[in-house]
Amino acid sequence: MHLENNEKDQLNLNPNLEKFLNLIEEVYTGNLKAFSDAFSDEDTSFYERLKKDIQRAKQGSLTIKKEDALKKYIFFLEYKQWEKNTDNKFSKKLDLQIDTAIEALCKATGQ
Numbered sequence: 001m002h003l004e005n006n007e008k009d010q011l012n013l014n015p016n017l018e019k020f021l022n023l024i025e026e027v028y029t030g031n032l033k034a035f036s037d038a039f040s041d042e043d044t045s046f047y048e049r050l051k052k053d054i055q056r057a058k059q060g061s062l063t064i065k066k067e068d069a070l071k072k073y074i075f076f077l078e079y080k081q082w083e084k085n086t087d088n089k090f091s092k093k094l095d096l097q098i099d100t101a102i103e104a105l106c107k108a109t110g111q
Contacts (some may be wrong), residue, residue, distance in 0.1 A: 016070045017057045020031055023077035027084065 013021070028034040032054075036047035053066055062070075 014057060014062050014067065016067055017062065017073065020070050020074050020077070023074060023081065025075050027080045035077070039073065
């Protein structure tokens with residue numbers, strides 16, 4: 001399930017729904033099924049329920065209970081985003097340290 005940017009612009013979305021959809025796009029490149037599998041790997045019907053809930057919310061039918069659920073999903077997605085960014089920063093720092101060590105080794109051996 002993917003949502004085009006101009007489709008998002010045309011809808012007057014609830015701020016939590018909009019944030020959820022943006023995070024799905026950033027963290028899972030818009031793949032709702034991948035999020036569903038990561039969030040609830042034991043509940044096989046979760047994806048279908050989530051998809052229906054999102055469709056209803058886009059049409060303006062968002063209960064307080066569903067909005068609270070969206071907030072939980074957002075928290076999960078923000079953690080995944082933080083985890084992804086932290087891993088990227090660690091990898092870049094490690095790559096830099098390895099590059100520096102290789103340069104030092106090359107200088108020491110005259111290569």
